[in-house]
Structures are given as C-alpha cells and as structure tokens.
Amino acid sequence: MIEVKNLYKGFNGVEILKGISASFEAGKTNLIIGQSGSGKTVFLKSLIGLHIPEQGTIEFDGRVNTKLTIEERRQLRQEIGMVFQGSALFDSQTVEDNVLFPLKMFTKQSKSEMLDRANTVLKRVDLENSNKKLITELSGGMQKRVAIARAIVMNPKYLFCDEPNSGLDPQTAIIIDNLIQEITEEYQITTVINTHDMNSVMEIGEKIIFLKDGKKAWEGSNKEIFKTDNEAIVNFVYSSNLFKKVREAYLNETK
Amino acid sequence: MNYIEHVGKYFMMLKQVFTKPQRARVFREALSREIEELGLKSLGIVMFISFFIGGVIALQTALNLDSPLIPKTMIGFAAKRSIILEFAPTFCSIILAGKVGSYITSSIGTMRVTEQIDALEVMGINSLNYLILPKIIATVFFYPFLIILGMLLGIFGGWIAGDISGLFTGVDYIEGLQTEFDPYLIQYAIIKTLVFAFLIATVPSYHGYYVKGGSIGVGKASTQAVVWTTVLIVITNYLLTQMLLT
Numbered sequence: 001m002i003e004v005k006n007l008y009k010g011f012n013g014v015e016i017l018k019g020i021s022a023s024f025e026a027g028k029t030n031l032i033i034g035q036s037g038s039g040k041t042v043f044l045k046s047l048i049g050l051h052i053p054e055q056g057t058i059e060f061d062g063r064v065n066t067k068l069t070i071e072e073r074r075q076l077r078q079e080i081g082m083v084f085q086g087s088a089l090f091d092s093q094t095v096e097d098n099v100l101f102p103l104k105m106f107t108k109q110s111k112s113e114m115l116d117r118a119n120t121v122l123k124r125v126d127l128e129n130s131n132k133k134l135i136t137e138l139s140g141g142m143q144k145r146v147a148i149a150r151a152i153v154m155n156p157k158y159l160f161c162d163e164p165n166s167g168l169d170p171q172t173a174i175i176i177d178n179l180i181q182e183i184t185e186e187y188q189i190t191t192v193i194n195t196h197d198m199n200s201v202m203e204i205g206e207k208i209i210f211l212k213d214g215k216k217a218w219e220g221s222n223k224e225i226f227k228t229d230n231e232a233i234v235n236f237v238y239s240s241n242l243f244k245k246v247r248e249a250y251l252n253e254t255k
Numbered sequence: 256m257n258y259i260e261h262v263g264k265y266f267m268m269l270k271q272v273f274t275k276p277q278r279a280r281v282f283r284e285a286l287s288r289e290i291e292e293l294g295l296k297s298l299g300i301v302m303f304i305s306f307f308i309g310g311v312i313a314l315q316t317a318l319n320l321d322s323p324l325i326p327k328t329m330i331g332f333a334a335k336r337s338i339i340l341e342f343a344p345t346f347c348s349i350i351l352a353g354k355v356g357s358y359i360t361s362s363i364g365t366m367r368v369t370e371q372i373d374a375l376e377v378m379g380i381n382s383l384n385y386l387i388l389p390k391i392i393a394t395v396f397f398y399p400f401l402i403i404l405g406m407l408l409g410i411f412g413g414w415i416a417g418d419i420s421g422l423f424t425g426v427d428y429i430e431g432l433q434t435e436f437d438p439y440l441i442q443y444a445i446i447k448t449l450v451f452a453f454l455i456a457t458v459p460s461y462h463g464y465y466v467k468g469g470s471i472g473v474g475k476a477s478t479q480a481v482v483w484t485t486v487l488i489v490i491t492n493y494l495l496t497q498m499l500l501t
Contacts, residue, residue, distance in 0.1 A: 045373075048377050049376075050376060076379075077376075077377060077379030082377045084373065085370070086370055088369060088370040088371050088373060090371060102378055104278065104281050105278050105378065106379070160377075
C-alpha cells in the first residue's frame with residue numbers, strides 16, 4: 001500500500017502539485033487521470049523518486065520516503081517496477097538483455113537461473129519467442145509488453161505505469177490494460193497507472209484519482225464515475241458523445 | 256546557466272561517477288563494450304590520419320629545409336619531434352574529440368530524452384557511474400596505445416613520403432629519427448594523452464547527461480560537447496606544455 005500525504009511540488013516558482021493526498025491499495029489497479037498539464041506525470045515521478053517533493057510524505061507500506069537512509073532507498077527502488085510512456089527500453093539491446101538487466105544488476109543468480117526467470121516473465125507477457133529480437137524490431141505493443149516484463153522480473157511490490165496505452169491501437173491497448181490488471185491481481189502488486197485513456201478508466205479503474213490544476217478533484221471507482229455529479233470529472237470523462245451515451249445507458253440500466 | 260555553475264555541476268557529476276560499481280560483472284561487460292566502441296572503432300581513423308599527416312609533415316619539413324647547410328637528417332629529426340610532441344597526442348585527440356565526443360553525447364543524450372536514464376534511476380542504479388565510468392576507464396587505458404600507434408604510423412608515413420617523392424632518403428630519415436632521442440618526450444606525450452582522454456570521456460558525457468529538449472537538444476549538445484572538448488584540449492595542451500617542458 002502506498003499512502004501519499006499533502007504532496008507539494010513546483011518548478012521555477014510555479015506550483016504543479018498543490019497538496020495531494022491519496023492512498024493506493026495492493027492488488028488493485030489505481031488510476032490517476034486528468035487533463036494534460038494537470039500534474040499527473042509530476043505526481044507519478046514524485047512517487048517513484050525522480051522528483052523530490054517540496055512538502056509532504058509518501059509511505060510505502062509504512063516506510064516514509066523522507067526518513068529512509070540511502071541503503072533503504074536503494075532497497076525500496078528495487079521493489080519498484082516502472083513502465084514508462086515511451087517504454088524506455090535499452091534500444092541497442094535484445095529483448096532478453098533488457099529483461100535480464102535488473103537481474104544481472106541486483107541478484108547473484110547463475111546465468112541459467114536468470115534466463116529461466118526472464119523466460120518466465122516473457123511467457124507471462126506472451127513474448128516467449130522474441131528473446132533475441134532487437135527492441136527496434138518490435139511493434140509499439142510488443143515494446144510495452146517487454147517494458148512490463150522488465151518491470152515485473154524482480155517481483156516488484158509496486159508497479160507504476162506512465163500512460164501505458166499511448167500510441168497503441170484500441171485492441172492492443174485493451175490487451176495491455178488487461179495484462180497489467182491480471183499481473184496486479186496475480187502478484188498482489190500495488191499498481192499506479194497514469195492515463196487519460198477513457199477505455200482504461202472504464203475497463204480497469206478499480207480506484208481512480210482525478211487531478212485538476214495540481215489538486216485532487218475527485219476519487220472513486222469506474223462504477224462510481226457513472227454516477228458522480230462532480231462537474232470537473234463529468235466534463236473531463238464525458239467530453240465525447242460516445243462516453244456520454246455509455247453513461248446514459250448505464251444510468252438507465254441501474255435505475 | 257553561467258560557466259561557473261557548469262563547472263560546479265561537472266565536478267558534482269564526477270563525484271557521482273567515481274563510486275564503486277554496483278555489480279562487477281555488469282561493469283566488466285560495459286567496459287568491454289566501451290573499449291570496442293570508443294577504442295577499437297577509432298583505430299581506423301587514427302591509423303589513416305596518422306599515416307598521411309606524418310607524410311605531409313615530412314614533406315613540408317623537407318621542402319622548407321632546402322638550405323645545403325642543413326643536413327637531410329634534420330627532416331627525420333624534425334618530423335619525429337613534431338609527430339611525438341604535438342601531432343600524435345594533440346591532433347589525434349582533437350580528431351577523437353569529434354568522433355568519440357559526438358558519439359558519447361548523442362548516445363547518453365538519447366538515453367536521457369527517451370527516459371532510459373530515468374529507468375536506470377528508478378531501478379536504483381547510479382546512472383552516472385553505470386554510464387560514464389566505463390567510458391573514462393576505456394579511453395584512459397586505451398588511448399595511450401592508440402596514440403603510440405599514431406606516432407609509429409606518422410613516422411612511417413614520413414618515411415614512405417620521402418621514398419615516393421625522392422626529397423630525402425630512407426637512410427637520412429632513419430638517422431634523423433635516431434638523433435637525440437629523448438624518451439621523456441614519449442612520457443610527455445602519454446601524460447598529455449591521459450588528460451585528453453579523460454576530457455574526451457567526461458565533457459561529452461556531461462553534455463549528454465544533462466541534455467534538455469528532444470532530438471534538436473541532443474544535436475545541439477553534441478556540437479557543444481565537441482567544441483568544449485576541443486577548447487579544453489587546446490587549453491590543457493598549453494598548460495601541460497608549460498608545466499612539463501619549460
């Protein structure tokens with residue numbers, strides 16, 4: 001579980017995050033949504049330690065980020081898996097080398113043990129026959145799956161995904177969403193996904209946090225999002241006619 | 256950002272770079288990769304340029320020492336000193352600054368803009384140490400060999416140039432090479448090379464690591480890295496010559 005309390009972060013005197021508090025439960029897919037510029041990426045990067053918050057705390061199962069020693073912080077980072085928006089794979093290396101990298105860096109396993117583990121996670125993301133392919137030879141969806149494989153190869157307790165669906169066709173996007181949700185439940189990971197893909201919101205949004213102008217404007221689940229009267233989120237989520245109709249249909253059904 | 260801030264940031268970077276590698280086997284792999292990329296792949300250009308510039312130095316010396324009072328052996332002597340003292344360590348390092356420097360900046364810069372460096376940091380890896388230390392070790396250990404090879408080929412190029420042009424004989428040239436040979440000159444050239452190799456690895460790494468913007472940012476950083484590495488090589492060349500030879 002991750003507990004965020006009163007998080008503030010700014011750049012060059014401009015406040016981006018303005019006192020966000022939130023909690024993310026293990027085994028659930030937690031979504032952060034919001035318009036471009038609402039502070040989603042800064043929030044996510046603050047959670048994973050790439051930005052240092054000016055105020056507030058982040059608690060990882062009782063471990064408060066501000067009270068950790070360098071060694072504890074390093075240990076914590078090894079418990080974090082991250083899927084970046086552009087995958088951030090080492091593009092001069094093969095699929096297998098990318099997945100093996102964290103194992104080589106942090107474990108004392110033999111080569112065969114590492115290969116077994118890499119093959120297991122590659123199989124989990126349906127890429128069992130792509131070990132020797134270069135990253136540049138893969139499609140966007142396959143690259144995302146390699147990124148997920150690399151993120152889970154160390155059995156992380158926390159998984160962060162920054163817009164995992166961006167640039168993918170709707171069918172592949174749903175496959176990636178479902179894969180993340182399955183992995184989250186299977187390994188009981190605390191997953192936090194940054195997205196503005198409304199399909200993801202409807203499909204896997206077990207807990208949704210809506211950010212607006214650096215503040216938490218709404219919190220709930222994908223079921224509750226249909227019923228809410230919160231103007232900010234209604235304007236954001238139901239900006240397209242398709243989702244307006246989906247909402248109307250849902251509300252008529254549940255009357 | 257002013258120059259003093261850059262200098263401070265550069266030394267702060269070096270502090271992070273010179274820490275113990277987190278995993279020896281990963282470091283060894285990275286080191287062998289860098290020796291290949293930064294060293295072995297530079298062999299061709301250094302050999303080619305050294306041979307021809309050596310030839311040009313010998314020809315120019317021969318053409319300008321046309322007084323009958325100056326013995327022909329002076330051509331080999333002057334060519335040897337020019338090649339060992341300046342051409343091999345300084346000229347080759349400037350060429351390597353262009354070739355290797357732009358490669359280092361663009362590769363690290365691309366890793367920065369594609370979030371690969373962020374990925375390393377999130378994993379708990381000291382990205383500065385992981386990316387830059389193998390480059391420094393590779394250049395500092397390999398470039399002296401490269402420069403010595405450059406010296407040999409430059410001198411050989413001079414000999415061949417004399418043979419083809421007929422401006423001086425091989426016997427005179429070799430006698431000139433053997434005249435007043437001072438081993439300290441080699442030492443001086445290697446000391447300079449070590450310093451230049453360090454600059455060639457670290458200055459472009461700095462520009463790549465702290466790059467801002469997308470592909471245009473990487474392009475600009477590569478150009479700046481080559482310019483600054485060349486400027487620093489020229490300045491340190493002057494300072495080292497002042498310190499070591501006067």
